Amino acid sequence: MRLEFPETDPLHGGLDLARKRLEPIKKAFPSISYADLYVRCGVVLFSEMGGPKVPFRPGRVDIDFNNLLIVEQTDRFPIPDDSMEKMHEKFRRMGFGKKEMVALLGAHCLGRCYKDRSDFDGPWVDHPTKFTNEFFEELIENEWKASIVPETGKEQFEAYPEGEKLLMLPTDMYLLKDPETNELVEIYAKDQQKSFNDFVKAFGRLLEFGAKTVSYFWFAYTMTGCF
Numbered sequence: 001m002r003l004e005f006p007e008t009d010p011l012h013g014g015l016d017l018a019r020k021r022l023e024p025i026k027k028a029f030p031s032i033s034y035a036d037l038y039v040r041c042g043v044v045l046f047s048e049m050g051g052p053k054v055p056f057r058p059g060r061v062d063i064d065f066n067n068l069l070i071v072e073q074t075d076r077f078p079i080p081d082d083s084m085e086k087m088h089e090k091f092r093r094m095g096f097g098k099k100e101m102v103a104l105l106g107a108h109c110l111g112r113c114y115k116d117r118s119d120f121d122g123p124w125v126d127h128p129t130k131f132t133n134e135f136f137e138e139l140i141e142n143e144w145k146a147s148i149v150p151e152t153g154k155e156q157f158e159a160y161p162e163g164e165k166l167l168m169l170p171t172d173m174y175l176l177k178d179p180e181t182n183e184l185v186e187i188y189a190k191d192q193q194k195s196f197n198d199f200v201k202a203f204g205r206l207l208e209f210g211a212k213t214v215s216y217f218w219f220a221y222t223m224t225g226c227f
């Protein structure tokens with residue numbers, strides 16, 4: 001996330017905007033690592049947008065650029081044209097089962113796809129600046145029509161419940177095809193609190209991948225309650 005290279009994937013083209021916005025904060029507080037800064041801002045963003053409060057623990061250490069070993073990371077991130085099995089496999093590789101995968105994809109209630117980045121164009125929900133369970137509601141309530149993105153030949157799914165176009169990626173639609181994930185979508189669509197609780201558990205784990213130590217700050221926080 002910190003480097004322009006190897007993070008050149010167009011699907012993540014929007015990251016650069018966020019990186020640039022956070023640079024003044026890093027300059028003002030140089031002792032916080034980039035990894036902690038990005039994660040902290042992510043969890044603050046979700047709760048400021050009405051979503052659940054995801055616990056944050058500091059202690060992530062940035063890689064030293066001078067000793068950076070560039071590892072080929074092809075085919076590790078899920079992409080919209082992955083098959084259903086491949087998408088499941090990529091989440092499994094991160095230690096996530098179907099439940100965590102569905103809960104995490106609920107984050108597609110925020111933001112949108114941008115034509116100049118991912119070739120897809122549009123939001124998943126009507127209110128994409130609020131963290132809600134609307135992604136699950138839209139998924140089951142609408143009649144999604146498959147269409148092809150003309151420039152790329154990629155498949156996408158469209159619906160116009162209130163006149164404006166909403167969009168689902170093929171990977172989002174798979175959640176309806178598998179009986180286990182379909183059941184979870186129905187549960188989350190009816191119960192926002194449950195979708196938030198499961199999101200917090202899965203996202204909290206995601207945020208701590210690769211963090212090797214529980215930091216001194218976390219210890220101080222739990223002992224004193226102030227941080």
Ligand code: HEM
Pocket residue numbers: 011012013014078079080087104105107108110111112113114115117118119120169171203
């Ligand atoms: C199968 C897994 C996933 C696929 C294939 C996928 C794909 C995508 C794509 C294609 C975009 C549009 C990017 C753009 O045009 O700039 C996007 C945006 C987004 N994704 Fe995902 N995603 C996945 C999982 C997740 C997860 C696990 C989260 C968070 C927990 C997430 C959160 C978001 C958010 C918040 C946006 C909106 C970004 C913005 O408005 O700039 N996605 N995703």
